Each structure stands twice: as structure tokens, then as C-alpha cells.
Amino acid sequence: MSVILVFLLVVAGFSFWWLSRHRLMSKPWLEHGVHTALPETDVAGMPTAKIALGIFLAVVGSLFALFSSAYFMRMEYADWQAPPLPNVLWVNTVVLVLASVALQCAVHAAREGRLDMTRLALAAGGLATFVFLAGQLVAWQELSAGGHFMNVNAANSFFYLLTGMHGLHILGGLVGLGRVAAMAWSEEQVTERLGLGVDLCAMYWHFLLFVWLGLFVLLAGWAGDLIAICRQLLT
């Protein structure tokens, strides 16, 4: 359970940092009226949707951290036999990085008010993401063609489960991206709403890229190697 505990430690650190900015040590019974030194509101100026997405990503992070924890715990058992890593995953990783970069370009374009560039970047990001998903399917096909079916070994099961779960989250993101794209094509100029939508998409994509890199490290077996090395150093 170490992965999830480390993840929660980060979340807890963030939560306590947030709480610490809200004068948790103050004595509220001594503070009367809005005319004291209190700020009129201590609600953050950040858009609500961004905060919500941040919290949602914490939930998604928790989900994948738990999957990784389960992966590590299951790995300890004798029958574990990791499947070969399909080479197409390298391509997929690059493609997903490109998608993220494209959406980051969209963010910048939207900030500068360049609608054409925003549209282009959104389309490129979406396209790259579709390629990524297709690539993941190719990876599945490659594995099952090699006889590495889901129920042969738990390592195989985890491969399908983790990539599938990640793919589902990407699909969910594509729905959001589709809505933002529809907005981008229907509007005459870059509105605040569109800008926010693009921001949110980019945030989500970066996070899922980060998750994917984590999963990639896990599935490639490097994480296990790393732990083995650490353990050797300790003993």
C-alpha cells in the first residue's frame, strides 16, 4: 500500500497547506462583523471549475495509486510473470506527449486570442489522442496474438486492466474535448468560456499523461527493478 500512502501524503500536505491559509488558529468568537480585519471573503479567485477538476484529478490519482499498490502487492507472489512489453507502447507514449503539447499550444493560443491556432491545436490534440487509443488497441492485439491472454497470469491481467482503465479516462476526456472543440468552432472569437475549457482540457491531458508515464514505468517492470535495487541497498 506504499504508493497510495505516498500519494495521500501529498494530498494531505496540499490540504493542510490550504487549511493553513484559512487561519485555523484564529478564535472566531472574537471576530465580529465584516468590518474587522477579515477579508470580505476568503474564497479563492481561481475559477470554480478548475478547482473542481483539481479535486477530481486527486480522486483519479487515488484510483491509479491504488491500482499501482495492488500491482506491487500482487507482484510479490510466486506465479508472477510479466508479459513482454509491446514496442508500440513507445510510439503511443510519444503520441500522448504530442497530444499534451498540442493542448498546451491551444492554451497559449487561446490566451493570445488566436482562434485559428486554438482550433488547430485542439484538433491536433484530439487526433493524437485518437492515435494513442488506437495504438493501445494494437498493443492489446500484439499481446493476445502472442498468447498473453488476460487470464493466463495476473501480470497480463494488470496490463489489460490498467491500460483499459487509463483508456477509459482518456475517452471521458475526449468527450470534454469534443465539447470544447464544438465551442471553438461555433464562436467568433476566443471567449472566456472557451479559454477556460481549453485550460481544463490541457490540465486533464497533462495529468493523464503523467499517469500514463507512471503506468508505463510500472508495466515495463522498471518500478519493480527499482524497488529490488532499493531493497538490496537497504539490506
Next chain:
Amino acid sequence: MVDATPHAEQGVPPAEVPELELYHPKSWWTTYVFSQDAKVIAIQYSGTAIAIGLVALVLSWLMRLQLGFPGTFDFITPEAYYQFMTMHGMIMVIYLLTALFLGGFGNYLIPLMVGARDMVFPYVNMLSYWIYLLAVLVLVVSFFAPGGPTGAGWTLYPPQAILSGTPGGQSAGIILMLVSLILFIIGFTMGGLNYVVTVIQGRTRGMTLMRMPLTVWGIFTATVMALLAFPALFVACVMMLFDRLLGTSFFMPALVEMGQQLSYGGGSPILFQHLFWFFGHPEVYIVALPAFGIVSDLISTHARKNIFGYRMMVWAIVIIGALSFIVWAHHMYVSGMHPWFGFFFATTTLIIAVPTAIKVYNWVLTLWRGDIHLTVPMLFALAFIVTFVNGGLTGLFLGNVVVDVPLSDTMFVVAHFHMVMGVAPILVVFGALYHWYPKITGRMLNEGMGQFHFWVTFIGAYAIFFPMHYVGLVGVPRRYPELGDAAFVTDSVHTLNAFITVAALIVGFAQMVFLFNLLWSLRYGREAGGNPWRATSLEWQTPTTPPPHGNWGDERPVVYRWAYDYSVPGAQQDFIAQNDPGPQRAGVRPA
């Protein structure tokens, strides 16, 4: 003195949160059915939760009948007993308590108490309820599926949960259960995001975090915990579904079932237990923290006194929330995990007793030199303290690793968790309903029926679960439809079991009085007015009662003080509402 940070001068954040653009309903359907109003959603959540909770109540009667009078009821076979038991546990913990506290009270109270017009994402909030309803329906369908619902125990431990030796294991029961849980988690995440973000972003002017009522603190913290803990259940459910449907071996070791070698191999049942309890323990506090918060407000309001040690109360909620993530394996002391874990988890578990005890002290110290009105909500709050202290203290037996060894998996455990997370939170639910019913409907619940309901429920529930500890102490294991004639089980244990059954039936029927009261008072209850308890918090200060969609009329309230200005010296009345600018008191520095 005011020790506020002076960042008011530099860059004041926008004076008011941008007003939420509410979608105003146009038809009957969008007003009452597909409503985006958090208050309507709250009532939908509560109604659904109570309805499915009633099913679980009936299941508990059937189980008690079997335990009290074994052999009398032919239709309660061991299979049926295990199905009743599993469904009772699962419904009560997840579909009733979690949904009621967060989906019900959270939806109704958070926007009102922080001075918002609605949740920040009303549409997502609505979806949350409908997915919850779908989860409940899937659960209900499992009752009628061939083979019936799963009988794996609410912990759903593999391997037995998906094998043929368990009811529903090889039929649809377990699949529907897992699907229903997955749906519940998805639905809850949608709602939970709303509750958290509304507290973070939706507070009105002047409503600083430390001015929030403890109810909001409790629900807020519980929701944050639930958002982080439910994924563990999600992971466990998905992986078990794979094991059951696709033949993977996440949790399934090589095993021989009824002389038949199965194709599973190498999996780890303990892994499931870790995942399950990583969710399961925070779940206890997900139910308890809202109850803690609500009961603080009930006590304070009805004792006409500020809650004692408000700051400590807030810190304790946050600390309990954080600590509850590192105690999960105290459910697994005898599971066969590495015995060294016992030292760590026993220590963390007993440490969590300290902030919890502080909360109890502060509740009873609030009563000290109070002006105690023994209204029905107050009675329920007092009863909560009795049962919670009782159940919390028996937790010290079970948390202390070696004491847990003889007691684990006995009726002692059943008695403990029913007292601490069954009876105690349910008493708070009742107290809260008597307290807020006037706001929801504009009428008071009938006092006489309320008193009757209270006394039967409190004394009855205590009479059920206090003696049950001793059944466990004798050594009677839990999850036994009948004891048979074991030598250590004397006749008197059977007598005690019969007594408990009778008490359970009586308590169960008292709930019908309560349900009747809910309906009767809707029409014939005394008119309540806007603030019948003379309470300070914002939800009692709405311009109209019951509050309409949007809550506040033209202007959102501005908050000038914390939620506990009761019996302030020098004030004319014994309470000052949060949005009352009031006379400036000496010692407070104007800016």
C-alpha cells in the same frame, strides 16, 4: 483579540463570489423529478436511502428471528440467512448511512449553511442522484435474480464471495452487487465533488472557514475522505469482477472447491482485504464525522450555549479524518497478514481515540452551565453521546491487537460496530430530522410521537446491543445462523438471544411511528415559522420557509460572526444570528 492576517489591505479578493447562474425549472418534471435544486435532490436522496433502509431493517428482523428462535422459521435457511445478513450490512453502511449523511444532509445543509444559492454544479449534482438511484435499483434487482443476492458477507471476501459454496457466488448475485457498488461510487464522486467545491468556493461574504458550523466541517471532511477512500473499493470491485467474469487471478489462489481443482492460481485474498479495509475504515469515519458535526450543532443550539472548544472540535475532525487512513489493518489482525503490522496498527488505532475522546469531552462540557432544553432533537443528541461513548470504548478492546484475538469474529464485534456506527449515527439522523424538519417542510414534527419514538429507540437499541457484547465474550462467533449445541454456549445464551430478538422487533416497530410522524406532520404539524429553535446558523435565516430554489431571495446573506453566538453576555436575546451585524462589542477592533 483579532489575529487576522492583514492581507485584507493588499489585493482584496472579489467582494462576492460570482453569482451562480441557476437553471430555473419550468415544468413540474424539472421542479420535482429532474430537479437541479440541491434541496430537492437532498429529499430524493433521503427518501431513496430511507426506503432501501427499510428493506434492510426488515432483513435484520428476519435474521434476529432466526437467531432468537432457531429452527422455528423454515424459510430462513442458512443460504437465506447469509443473503439477509450481507444485504442488511451493505445497505445500511453504504446505501443508507453514506447516502443519507452526504447525499441527504450534505445536499440540504451545505448550500444553506454556507450561504450559497445552490451547489456549484447543479446538473452534475442531479446526475449524482440518478446514478445513486440506479445503483440502488441494481441492488434491488439482485434480490429477484436467479440464485438471489450475494451471501458473501458485506466484506465480500474472496475466494468464497465468487464460489458456489456461497449464495450468489456463481450466479448473478455477486455480479450485481459489484456493479451496484461501482455505480454508487461513480454517482457519489459526482455528488462529492459538489459538496467539497461548494464549501471551498461557494461560501458567502464573511463566511470564513472558522465561522462554519461544525455540521459543514463534518460533512466536508467526510466527503474529502470518501472521495479518496471510495476508489479503493472501486479497485477491489473491478478486480473481483474480473476474477469472477474473466477468470483472472487477482485475488484467487489455486484452490480445490468441493473436490474440483479450479483454474485460478497464485492470487492473494489478503490483497482484497487490504483494499477493502483501506476503504472500509475511512468509511466508518465517513459516517461518523457528519454525525459528529451535526450532533455538535444540536447540542449547542438546544443547550443555548456555544459549542465548547470550537477550534479543538475542528482540528479533531481534520485529524481524525487524516489518521483514519492509516488504521485500516486493525480489521485484519487475525487475517494472516504479517504479525509485525499488529504493533503499528494497534498504536495508530489507539492514538485516534485521543481526538475522538476530546470531541466527547467537548460535547458534555458544552452542557455544563448550559440552559438545556430537552427537546426531541436534544434527547437524540444525548442518546448519541451515550451510545457513541459505549461503542467507542469497546473499540479500544478491538483496536488493541492482542485483546482483539479472542474477540474478533465474535458477536462482540457485531455489538461494537452496531453501537458505534449503527445506533449512534442513526440516532443523530433522527435528531437531525426532528431538528431540520421544520425548515424542510415549515411544520414541526409531533412532539408526543417524537418522545415515544425516542425512548423506545434509545432504550431498546441499548438493550439490543449492550448484552450482545457478552454473547460475544462467551465466544459465540458472528455470522452463525444457529449455534447448534456447542458446549460453551449455555442455555442462558439462548435466552439472551431471544430477549435481544424481542427488543429488536420492538425497536423496529417504533420506527413505523416515526415514519407515520413524518407523513402526519407534513399536513397536521404545528406551523414552525422560520426559526423555531432560535438558532444562529444561516439556514434558519432564509427569507421564506421552506426556502425556494435559490434560497436567499434577492441578496445572499452576509456573515458577521461565527455560528455559535448563544447566550452572549449583554445581548438582548439568547442567540445572535450569523448574519446579524449586531452591536459592536468592546475589544473588537474596527478595521
Next chain:
Amino acid sequence: MAVALILVLVVVGSILFHILSPWWWSPIASNWNYIDHTLVITFWITGIVFAAVVLFMAYCVFRFRHREGVKADYNPENKKLEWWLTIVTAVGVAAMLAPGLYVWSQFITVPDDATEVEVVAQQWQWSYRLPGEDGRLGKSDSRLVSYENPLGIDPDDPNGQDDVVIEAADLHLPQDKPVKMLLRSIDVLHDFYVPEFRAKMDMVPGMITYFWFTPTRTGTFEVLCAELCGTGHSYMRGFVVVDTDEDYEAWLEGQSTFAQLSAPSTLGSADGVEP
């Protein structure tokens, strides 16, 4: 008034129930009376706290119940009092935790002279295996379980040949000799539970778990399953008989080893081997 009285009655009633109740643990038959002591300490501490909190509440309800014209005190907090209560609570918690952890360390430290006894659980019966004359248990694997080899003992392991197999019958143990119970399940979770021994542990398929104890008095004790294992859970019973040394030896004489059990059946099983 009535409320305060009933709260007092709840406390008094609970204490009386505890004292007068005929429902108490079965007389101990193992060395784990430390566990019982820790439990009694916990009863005392928690009992005192429960009585104190509820009686204090009852007093408040009685003394500070609503009266016309009386106003409640205004008292937001009292740091000193809260700190004291915290410290006292922490001390009380430590007083329970310290003996608990001490006894736990004993519980998980198996003495060197403990003999190993294997318990094998399946839906829904108990079987046992004793190490035989060489004092060592042979390897086992649930993949090897078959009709002829119900415990899945590895026939290729020489250590296993002399293992005494007790299938679905009573286990006998000699008095005053520490035993390490090795727990194994071939299907689902079970839990070997004898109330009089106090100790228990889950049995997990694919793993071997253990606990140890020393039987301290002779007698016949019922074995129950304490972890839900399917519809037959409550019927999964057995007996452990604690004998004097002589009785134990006599019983052991009458048992068969794995080699004896598998010898005559090898002929018949040649064509019936499952893949």
C-alpha cells in the same frame, strides 16, 4: 429530571449487568491468560470512563435544565482544561496499549520447543497433519489435492511420508507442550477458533498462517470456524482433545501415516488421475 434519572439508570444497569451477568468467557485452557488480563484491564479503564462521562452528562441535564430567566454561561474554550483532558486520555490509552503490545509480542514469538501441528480446512471440515517421527512436515500444495490425497501432501517429499494424517476427525494434543498451529486452507478463508484457547487465526488459501499456544488442561474442546466460509460455515465443527502424555501416545499409535494411507490406493488411482 426523568432524563437525568434514566441516564443514571443506564450506567447503573450496565454495571450491574456486567457484574451479575452469567455470560462470561469460557474457562481458559491455554497459556493465554495474559490476554484475559489485558481484557480485564481494558474493561476497568473503559468502564470508568463510560460511567464518568454519562454520569457527568446526567448531572448537567439535571442541574442545568432549562429554567425561566436563567441564561447559559458564555464559555468558548478553556485551553488548560482541554490539555489536561487530552493528557489524561493519552495516559489511559497508553495504559491499555502497553500491556496489549507486550502480550502481542509474546503471541507472535513462537518458542523453539513448540511442536508443529498442521490444520487443514476445507468446506466444511477440519483435517490435521502431525509431523511424524522425523518431526518435520512434508511439503504440500493444493494443486496436489485429490480424492486419494485430500490434504495435498507432496508424495515426492520424503519428509511427508511419515506425516500422520487425520482426515475429518478429532485432533489430540498433549497437555503442557507448546504447539505451533500451522494453518492451511485448500479452498476459501476459514478461521481455526477454539474459544477456550483464546488464540485464533485466519486460514488463507495459498498461504500458511500460524499461531502458538500451550494447552494447560485436559478436556475436549470444540473447534469452530470463525471466518465466513459459505453456507456450511456454522456447521464446520470439530474437536480438539487435550490429553495427558500417556493418553496422547495411545491415541497416536492408532493413527495412520501418509505412506500407509496412500500405499493401497496407488493401484486404483493409476487410471483415475485428473489432469
